[in-house]
Amino acid sequence: MATNDQLKALIKSHADGDDPQFYSVAMQVAAKAARAGQERFSQELRDMVDDLRRKTVQSARIASVVPVSQPRGELASLLTVTYPDARLSDLALVGDVSDRLQHVLLEQRRRGDLARHGLTPVRRLLLVGPPGTGKTSTARVIAGELGLPLFAIRLDTIITKFMGETAAKLRMIFDALAETKGVYLFDEVDALAGDRMAGNDVGEVRRILNSFLQFLEEDTSDSVIVAATNHPELLDRAIFRRFEVVVPFPLPDEDAVRTVIKNRLANFRLSNLGWKRIMGAARGLSHAEITVAAENAAKRTVLAGAEQIRTDDLVAALEDRRGPGFHGDENTQP
Known part of the structure; x- marks a missing residue:
């Protein structure tokens, strides 16, 4: 008791x-x-x-669910909203990524304790790493763990050839961010935050970046801002100073490979798998690529009328993911 x-x-x-x-x-x-x-x-x-x-x-x-959760007019073209139920345990994370995210979630949940000491929780995260390593999925997990809506920003509709229009659309996003608490995802943020010193840069790009930096600096809302990029080397250095936490997402190690495969193939028998061969075939692949390979091996097993995943089928599926021009799909992360 x-x-x-x-x-x-x-x-x-x-x-x-x-x-x-x-x-x-x-x-x-x-x-x-x-x-x-x-x-x-x-x-x-x-x-x-x-x-x-x-x-x-x-x-x-x-x-x-307040008005911005059903965005109307121009705002509806700038963001989409979902209500994820994902959990941190759903991800197969490498190194100390899980510990970092757990601490961010703890700060958010204990914001009252922090406030009593004049402190505020982390609310700006920059996620960097190769495609398919779970950055977008992490934004869904943060929203799911905190019970918040996830607002995905559509950068393709924000960025126009007219700087004034782009700045006005960014202002709409940050006004919505202040009005409705949620997790706001700026995926492929390098489109907004490219290096101002790049040789092929133009004035309009610099002005868009300056507007974005200004809005980040002025934001005092309770919302969580998650920015993600596959190309951190393209980001302006000032962006890194605007985010309290920068989380690197490496390619999966052997433990993560095993977890991804077991999670995706939980409904099949895996007792006789040759993990050494599987690890060799999975080396250098992302979480998303390994997930797709596991699904393909599962389909082959079902169509063969079997329940036991064969090592040969899984290894072949993993090797197929190394096809020319394949770069993975972030959104297929389990």
Whole structure:
């Protein structure tokens, strides 16, 4: 059963509206019950916590549906909105990327504690790395974990040949960002933030960058801004100073390769796979490429009337992803 300290922590976290702390203490109680042999009670408590978490996310989504969530007029052409339910555990991340993201989420969830000490949570992240390594998926995860809408900025409709129009559209985005709390994704941000010192740069590009930098500097909203790029070398150095956290997304290591494949092929038997051959075939491929290869091997297995994934099929599918001109698709990350 719960200790006196745990009971007090449960009551305090509930009174403070600190849901993450409430869930954490409840899970500690469940773990203690399991160690004491109370398996049924432990599982019931875990199920209750999971149910409460789902209801909290759903309530947050409903509360977030304000006019900008159904953008109209010109704003509708500048962004799209979704309500992801992705979780950090859904991603196969390399190195300390998971730790960095967990800390960002913790700061967001404990923003009240930080505010009492005159501090603000991290709310601007710059994600850099090759295509297909999970940058776009990370924006969906941040939105899902925080129960916020995800607004994807359509840079193709923002950037025009007339600098004044582009600046006005950027202003609309930042006004929406201040009005409605959410996660705002600027994918392929190098289109807005190219190096001003580049030899082939033109005045209009520099002015667009300056407007973007100014809007970032002036923004004091509670929204989370996520910018992503496959080409950090193209970014102006001033952009890096506008983001509190820069997260590099490398290609998957062996642990991540194994996780991606197991997650995607969870409905198949994998007991006899030759992982050494698979790792060799997957070397240098992105998360997205490995996901597609796993799906292709799964289709071959289904059409053959089998349930066991064959190493040969998976290796062949991975090697096919090395075809000429293939660069992966970020949005296929699991």
